[in-house]
Amino acid sequence: MALTEIDRHLLSRCLTNQGGAWRDFVDRFLGLFVHVINHTAHARSVPVTSDLVDDLCAEVLLRLLENDYAILRRFRGQSSLATYLTVVSRRIVVKEMAQRRMAEAMGHVNSHVAEPASNDHHERRIENRDEVERLLAGLPPQEAEIVRRYHLQGESYRDISRDLGVPENSIGPALSRARAQLKERKVRS
Numbered sequence: 001m002a003l004t005e006i007d008r009h010l011l012s013r014c015l016t017n018q019g020g021a022w023r024d025f026v027d028r029f030l031g032l033f034v035h036v037i038n039h040t041a042h043a044r045s046v047p048v049t050s051d052l053v054d055d056l057c058a059e060v061l062l063r064l065l066e067n068d069y070a071i072l073r074r075f076r077g078q079s080s081l082a083t084y085l086t087v088v089s090r091r092i093v094v095k096e097m098a099q100r101r102m103a104e105a106m107g108h109v110n111s112h113v114a115e116p117a118s119n120d121h122h123e124r125r126i127e128n129r130d131e132v133e134r135l136l137a138g139l140p141p142q143e144a145e146i147v148r149r150y151h152l153q154g155e156s157y158r159d160i161s162r163d164l165g166v167p168e169n170s171i172g173p174a175l176s177r178a179r180a181q182l183k184e185r186k187v188r189s
Helices: 005-015 021-043 050-073 081-105 119-136 141-152 157-164 168-188
Strands: none
Touching (some): 005 050, 005 081, 021 050, 021 081, 050 081, 081 141, 119 141, 141 157, 141 168, 157 168
16 A cells, blocks of 8 residues: 555644644544554463553653654555554564563563663673673573563564464463562572
8 A cells, every 4th residue: 555645744743743633643643553452462472461551651752852852753655654654663572672671571560651761771781681691591491481582582472382383271280380480589699
């Protein structure tokens, strides 16, 4: 599907900061973002709450606003604007879900709250990932792989089950056991 004249005009209005353009953009595409979030969460076996949907919508919208609409400026019109926004928002949502899972694996209670974007945040994420990898080294290999795939790579129970050849209903208990071991090990260190 090609870029429609309505979307071309709306995009132009946003990029030139015309009054009301951003509000019109949000009104037009918010439903799309909610759909992408719900679909992505379902595909990754992530429970969806209205707070999570709100947080992830806000994250998508903030990313679209960053650097004077840099993501929207990269759109070349070779597809519909909705198709482009679906791909972009899904990437943002997947990345955010993976970061939240990593925070949960680290035992951060407020992992549902997005951390501010900064260099310090990026460095903390790298340190946290290194710490998770160090802690995973002490788990049995299969449990470590399940934790790595679920929390760090954001894979669904179904995908993990298929790839590792274990029953899907054994993934949750394996994650619970691993979390308990990781928390115990973290407390001791």
